[in-house]
Amino acid sequence: MKASDAIVKCLEMEGTDVIFGYPGAAVIDIYESLQVSPIKHVLVRNEQSVVHYASGYARETGKVGVCIVTSGPGATNTITGIATAYMDSIPVVVITGQVNTNLIGTDAFQEADMKGATQPFTKHNYLVQDATQLPKILKEAFFIANTGRKGPVLVDIPKDMQEQKIAFDYKDKVDIIGYKPTVKGHAGQIKRAIQRIKAAKRPVIYAGGGILSSGAKEGILIFAEKTGIPVINSLMGVGGFPQDHPLYAGIVGSHGYAYSNEIIGKTDLLITIGARMSNRSTTGFYKLNPEIEFIHVDIDPAEIGKNRGYTLPIVGDAKVVLRSLIEKAEQMDFTAWIDEIQELKDHHAPASQESAPNGYIHPVDIIRYLSDNTEEDACLVADVGQNQIWSALNYQLRKDRKFLTSGGLGTMAYSLPAAIGVKIANPDRQVICVIGDGGIQMCIGELAVAREQNAGVKIILLNNGKLGLVREMQQDIFGKGHTAAIDLNYQVQFPKIAEAYSMNGFEVSSFDEFQKVLDQVLKNDEPCLIQCNIHPDTRTLP
């Protein structure tokens, strides 16, 4: 079998039904082999977006997202996407073409050392030097990407390796001597955790993205309800616990809820599950009493104790560990603590929304209206910047709703391709993309993909003519009135751009207009763009 045919066959056997890619000379054989495969190929418009598409697909399906790009610039363009997936632990296999093996190291046309370049931010990577090893390498790549702490794996395949004839032998099982993730939590540690819970007065579960990636949404709900312990989310954990639940206690972090950060300061037992204690999430943790009990559950042992000491580590998969905890857990009575949390919540209740000046809409009104009017299984994909914070804090995640964003690397231009990836993976889901005028201009070509694929993503463009979050930082650090290099002075007519891509574009400058347009566009499943004019001085922080 030709090796390129074998590559495609491996992808089929891994259950891949969609590939996001951008062809070129170094992957021309793989593309030829794809012609006769049932796998659907989505041609993206820039390789930076390609991994974000695959990320959206992976986060929607639970499968590994796959993308293929050519060597050199095609491959180097994927670097931001790969680093984004690495920071957020998203399973993606990136196949890059490489120049012929005899040219490697000669600075040949379109040559780039992708194995070297991506070593710091891939979970693992390969440079194929023996075509007969291709099936084994691809099997390993999928296995590594989607087990343990999930993440991106890159397979760099020289063109001459794709051309060779090999015997196709695809093993069912993978055995890598140096890679044996611990999935099951240590029984003794589980027992000790239960004892600590029984002794606690004010326990809190701090749940991160690991809840979502291990499929532990149901498990954490059962565990919280069985023990009566309140749950706080990190930004990546948003959507992992229903926000209309009495035990929900908000979002922590530099841009989280003030009351959630207060709760952290009062707890005597912190149970962290699938959260890596990132510097951005744990800004409120300075209030944490150093004497508290701290149980840290994580599939990645290196996360335990990295940023903060622990008193009880449990290495294991969130879903599996929660199952063990549920078995041993007993109904506890933390009513007094829950009441105290409720008081904090009431005390910090958001003040009634300030009205936007004439000719503008307040972004919080937009997100709350989306929250009230989108479906109970809608997926909101937020970009990075002010739009992300307004979305995370005001869109209520209940029932089967999803919230996706680039939490770790904070990559602008993530949301549009990721949202289209979600929609392609699951056309039945209502998908909302919230993005700023800075972010969309980094990936505007991807509008073509939404149109071409009939991916009915509703793009809510919060347009303030500024890099809003940078402006806030400048003013907070250097004083009022100080801004530099954040004006997107040339005002783009985004609805006209949408129309140029044959999709409906709207511009709204009042909340009434927004309501009318949104009500109208939610009735169909067509992609569209709504430019919402936001006053440039609107802040995320009070």
Add this chain to the structure above:
Amino acid sequence: MKKHVLSLLVENNSGVLSRIAGLFSRRCFNIDSLTVGTTEDEALSRMTIVVTGDEQTLEQIKKQLNKLVEVIKVVELEPIESISRELVFIKVKADNATRSNVIEISNIFRANIVDVAKESLILELTGDGVKIEAFMELMEPYGVLEFIRSGATGLQRGSVVLKEK
């Protein structure tokens, strides 16, 4: 801050060394020395890495190394329960007047003379860091022209072996 000696069993693939060195550099852990060679099994290599750091840094280093797919085992070599040695070649000035003194000191340290020239000698010495430092200090007055140290390499004492998982 203490020196720690780590012994690693890794897969013998191209790029493993740069992956490990890269892990240290991107996390700003400094490598004092690193030696590597194949084992009795050609598919595997053994590395000895000397690092300086506090306990927390060391714990992170070990955990991050263990995360690498091609790293099979990592152990810390405790001084009492292990042996470790360095190799050094020293080119030292030695003419008719000083040569016998240099040779005498070399004999005491059990250093080998591996090259003799009119004005210089090359000496080969194996030992732990302290022995090598002491020898270098004694050679200094004669005029050390250049030297090269290999970095430490080590094994656990007794029948304990660094096995595959």
